[in-house]
Structure formats: C-alpha cells, structure tokens
Amino acid sequence: MDYYFHEVPGRFRFKTPVLKGNHSLGKKIENVLSDIRGIESVRTSTVTGSVIVHYDSKTISSSEITDIVADQGFFDKKKAVTSDQYWNHSFEKVGQAVGKAVFGAMIEKAFEGSALSLIVTLL
Numbered sequence: 056m057d058y059y060f061h062e063v064p065g066r067f068r069f070k071t072p073v074l075k076g077n078h079s080l081g082k083k084i085e086n087v088l089s090d091i092r093g094i095e096s097v098r099t100s101t102v103t104g105s106v107i108v109h110y111d112s113k114t115i116s117s118s119e120i121t122d123i124v125a126d127q128g129f130f131d132k133k134k135a136v137t138s139d140q141y142w143n144h145s146f147e148k149v150g151q152a153v154g155k156a157v158f159g160a161m162i163e164k165a166f167e168g169s170a171l172s173l174i175v176t177l178l
Contacts, residue, residue: 057104058135062117067108069121071130075104084129091115091123 060069074080081099084106088097093114098107106129108120124130 058131060121060130060135064112065110067110067117067120068105069108069124069130069135070103070105071124072104073129074099074101074106076101080129084124084127087127088120088123091120094120 057072058070060067062068074084078101081101084099085097088094088106088108093111094108095111096109099105106124110117110120121130121132125132
C-alpha cells in the first residue's frame with residue numbers, strides 16, 4: 056500500500072512513494088501547498104514518504120487538497136487507501152498468518168510420533 060491518506064478536520068496526512076528519498080520533491084510539495092489559501096503548514100518526510108498538512112477547514116477541504124496533490128502528480132487517488140482500509144488489510148494479513156501457524160501446529164501434533172498415521176491419512 057504505497058498511497059495512503061488519513062484526515063481529521065484541520066489535519067490531512069498522505070503517503071506517497073514518489074517522495075521517499077527525494078528531498079527536492081519534498082521542498083517542491085511544501086512550496087506548492089504553502090502557497091494555497093487556507094493551508095497553514097506543510098511538513099514532509101522523505102524517509103517515510105509522508106506529508107502532513109494543517110489547514111483551515113473553513114477555507115479549504117481535504118478533498119480539495121487531495122485534488123491539488125493528485126493534479127501535481129504527487130499522489131495517485133486511484134491507488135490510495137484510507138487509514139481504515141490500511142488497518143483492515145494489516146489485521147487480515149496477521150490473522151491469516153496466525154491461522155496458518157495454528158493449523159500447522161495442529162497437524163503436526165495430530166501426526167506426532169506416528170509415521171503410520173500419516174501414511175494412512177494420505178491413503
């Protein structure tokens with residue numbers, strides 16, 4: 056999940072892979088967004104590929120900010136997931152891994168010490 060966003064009124068955070076390791080792009084994003092009426096501050100992290108925007112929600116909306124960063128090529132809305140989708144996907148992956156481990160342990164315990172049991176089961 057390379058494109059991610061999370062918002063609360065007055066604060067919008069998005070992650071984008073194009074920012075990772077690209078300091079000049081970080082400065083460009085900060086300059087473009089800082090010049091927009093209603094945006095109070097912009098902070099980028101080229102380590103995480105993350106941008107945090109504080110804004111006046113009476114002047115500009117998070118969807119307008121999303122449109123601006125998408126139009127500039129900084130963010131792909133079609134590939135983006137919300138924080139809820141991100142966490143649901145993460146928990147689903149953890150659940151699958153735990154399920155496989157538990158199932159494997161049960162199978163191992165069922166056939167523990169009995170090669171004949173394994174052969175009979177396979178037949």
